[in-house]
Amino acid sequence: MTDRKTGQSGKLRESLRDESxxxxxxxAWSGRFAEPVAQFVLNxxxxxxxxxxxxxxxxxxxxxxxxxxxxxxxxSAEELARIEQGLAQVLTEIEAGxxxxxxxxxxxxMNVEARLTxxxxxxxxxxxxxxxxxxxxxxDLRLYLRGxxxxxxxxxxxxxxxxxxxxxxxSGTVMPGYTHLQVAQPVTFGHHxxxxxEMLERDRERxxxxxxxxxxxxxGSAALAGTTxxxxxxxxxxxxxxxxxxxxxxxAVSDRDFAIELCxxxxxxxxxxxxxxxxxxxxxxxxxxxxxxxxxxxxxxxxMPQKRNPDVAELARGKTGRVIGHLVALLTLIKGxxxxxxxxxxxxKEPVFDTIDTLxxxxxxxxxxxxxxxxxxxAMRRAALQGHSTATDLADYLVRRGVAFRDAHEAVARAxxxxxxxxxxxxxLPLQELQALAPQIGEGVFKVLTLDGSVAARDxxxxxxxxxxxxxxxxxxxxxxxxxxxTPGPSPASGRGEKS
Numbered sequence: 001m002t003d004r005k006t007g008q009s010g011k012l013r014e015s016l017r018d019e020s021x022x023x024x025x026x027x028a029w030s031g032r033f034a035e036p037v038a039q040f041v042l043n044x045x046x047x048x049x050x051x052x053x054x055x056x057x058x059x060x061x062x063x064x065x066x067x068x069x070x071x072x073x074x075x076s077a078e079e080l081a082r083i084e085q086g087l088a089q090v091l092t093e094i095e096a097g098x099x100x101x102x103x104x105x106x107x108x109x110m111n112v113e114a115r116l117t118x119x120x121x122x123x124x125x126x127x128x129x130x131x132x133x134x135x136x137x138x139x140d141l142r143l144y145l146r147g148x149x150x151x152x153x154x155x156x157x158x159x160x161x162x163x164x165x166x167x168x169x170x171s172g173t174v175m176p177g178y179t180h181l182q183v184a185q186p187v188t189f190g191h192h193x194x195x196x197x198e199m200l201e202r203d204r205e206r207x208x209x210x211x212x213x214x215x216x217x218x219x220g221s222a223a224l225a226g227t228t229x230x231x232x233x234x235x236x237x238x239x240x241x242x243x244x245x246x247x248x249x250x251x252a253v254s255d256r257d258f259a260i261e262l263c264x265x266x267x268x269x270x271x272x273x274x275x276x277x278x279x280x281x282x283x284x285x286x287x288x289x290x291x292x293x294x295x296x297x298x299x300x301x302x303x304m305p306q307k308r309n310p311d312v313a314e315l316a317r318g319k320t321g322r323v324i325g326h327l328v329a330l331l332t333l334i335k336g337x338x339x340x341x342x343x344x345x346x347x348x349k350e351p352v353f354d355t356i357d358t359l360x361x362x363x364x365x366x367x368x369x370x371x372x373x374x375x376x377x378x379a380m381r382r383a384a385l386q387g388h389s390t391a392t393d394l395a396d397y398l399v400r401r402g403v404a405f406r407d408a409h410e411a412v413a414r415a416x417x418x419x420x421x422x423x424x425x426x427x428x429l430p431l432q433e434l435q436a437l438a439p440q441i442g443e444g445v446f447k448v449l450t451l452d453g454s455v456a457a458r459d460x461x462x463x464x465x466x467x468x469x470x471x472x473x474x475x476x477x478x479x480x481x482x483x484x485x486x487t488p489g490p491s492p493a494s495g496r497g498e499k500s
Contacts, residue, residue, distance in 0.1 A: 047346050048101050050353060051108045055094050057143035058112055059087050061136065064239040065219060066127055072230045074130065079123040086120035087112075109133050109140075130229040131222055134253040134341040138218035141349070143240065145262055148356045149211045154487065155363035156204045156269075160197050161480050162370035167193040168473045172466040174451045175290065175380035176389055183387030186454045189375060191464040194472055199272040206265040214258040217242040221249035224340035254340040256330065259352045263327040266355045267320075273362055274320040277313035280373075284310050289379045294372035297365070312369060316362050323358055326351035381451065388416050388426045390449045393457065397448045401440040411438040 037045075063084060070080040090112055093099040105111045110133075117124035167190035177187035217240065220226070220233040226249045233245045246252035283290035293310055301307035329351045337344055391412050398408035414437050419426045427449035434441045447453050459465035 042103060042106075045106065045343070045346075046103045047107045047349065048103060048105065048111055051137075051349050052101055052111070053353065054108050054137075054140045054144050054349075055112060056091070057140040057147075058108055058136070059091050061139045061143060061219060061240065062112070062127060063087055064236045065131060067239065068232050068236050069126075069129060069229075071235065072232060074229055075123075075126060079126055082120040082123040083116065083127055086116040086124055089119055090115050107133070107137075109136055130227040130231050131219060132224075132253070134223050135218045135221040135249075137345075138221075138253055138255070139240075141352075142214050142216070142218065142242075142258060145259065145352070145356070146211060146214055148360075149207050149214070149262065152207055152356075152359055152363070153204060155360065155367065156200050156207075157480060157483060158367040159363055159370070160200050160476070162367050163193050163197050163200075164473055164476045164480065166370055166373060167191075167197070167469065168477075170375060171469040171473060172455075173375060173377055173380060174384050174455055176384040176386070177464075183383070183389050185392055186384045186389050186451045187464040188455055188466055188469050189380065190466075190469040190473065194469065194476070196272065196276050197476060199275075200269075203265065203269040203272060206268065207262070210258065210261040210265050212243070213261065215241075215243045217245045218252035218255075221246060221252040224250050224253050250340045254337070254342075254345075256334055256345060256348050259348050260327070260330045260334070263323070263330055263352060263355050266359050267324045267327045269359065270316075270320040270323045270362065273366060274317045276366070277316040280313040281310050281317070284308075284313075288383065290376055290383070292374040292376075293369065297369045297372070312365050316365065319358050319362060323355050326355045384451050385425060388419065390451065390454045391416055391426060393448050393454045394426065394445065396457075397445060398438055398440055403438065403440055408438070 066075060066080055066083045066087075069075040070077060075083070090099065093115070099111075099115070101111055102114070105114050113124065113128065116127065170189040170193070171191075173189040174186050175189045175192065176183045177185045177192070217233060217237040219236055220231050237243075237245050246255070280291070280293065282288055284293055293308075293313075295308075297310070297312045298308045299311045301309065330348060333344055333347055394415065395405065395408040395412045398411060399405050403411070415429060415434060416426060418433060418437070419429055422429070427446060431441070431443060431445075434445065448457075455464050455466065457465070459467055461468065
């Protein structure tokens, strides 16, 4: 449960030392002030309750920064060794869960630095030379999010694989295709599933693009104007596997586009998963009866024993609004900020962290749920026979016999009206009735009006014909196999995003 006053979870509150201002350690900036910060203000402004998940990235960046300072002659070899040993100890304590987080030290950066100073003495105090918390947090957040993007890409691949394999099993399973939620034309279930694979691929491409712009190093920009020390930013970039350095120090410390862009890509990804979730909810309902979901992804009712509720799909649909809200929050956060850094930017982390957590959980749910979907072929087929779904095939048949499409459309519309009057399917109209509406119709028309004939006729790239679906399945299987073979190891600070 989250404390509504502090925004900290109960577990986090237990791990924080809530020192009073009179007994707190001197802060890095305390020399300017005549009295300590009020406890309320300290709690209000502290971010360590949520930004401690950046600790691994913070230590990674600090190690690269210290190495560069030593190479530049700013730190001695002995000081570098003490810093490296101290940071290794800090990391060990964090991973073991024994690190004492302190609200009085405000954020993850000062908590790590304070413990380092306890362990390394004056060398720890020298680490912050030529940097500011402004460029430090911008670097840490980029490092952390870069690793999370890499995880998301793998999780998208997993959902795509599950959809492709289900599509492979149903390349010839006929179902109704809908527009306006009205039966439109027959399609294959495999073709329908592959539509979501295409959506997810665009989501993946957006995340890859966002990662490229994210992967630029702010460190070295200091507070906003750069530093007077002889730093080597390109060296730090290489050590941390950044592709480039940010070219303007003011922009580097104030930019949060990378976080907003990630949330934008995440919002669209969730919107796509929400569309699939909505269809699962519909298909599971007795009115459709197309599928069954694994029991482990459904729940029952406290009062109605017959119920099987698709809670996971419904929650994915609901959580989409939450992620979209985070995007709006971040856009609102930056819209009125003058350059350069402002404390407002502390509020970027909780929305982006929750977005990341929600994406990970939702992608995992779909990757595990989709393979367990059981399909009722006959229910899908019965539904496809409703609504005269092969009417367009009859129009196409007439066009191939020399009738202009608009005239063919009109003739078929009259045929549909006649079938409705007789209470039968279009394919059940007597040949004489059809010929009275369009004399070009011959005895072979009834083959055209079958469901299987309809889907098989759409045999082109992007079409719903079983042969085309099978070809698309093979293409996707090859793509995903190649992608898995090329997947690199984890980035620095990746895989470290779990909630504390």
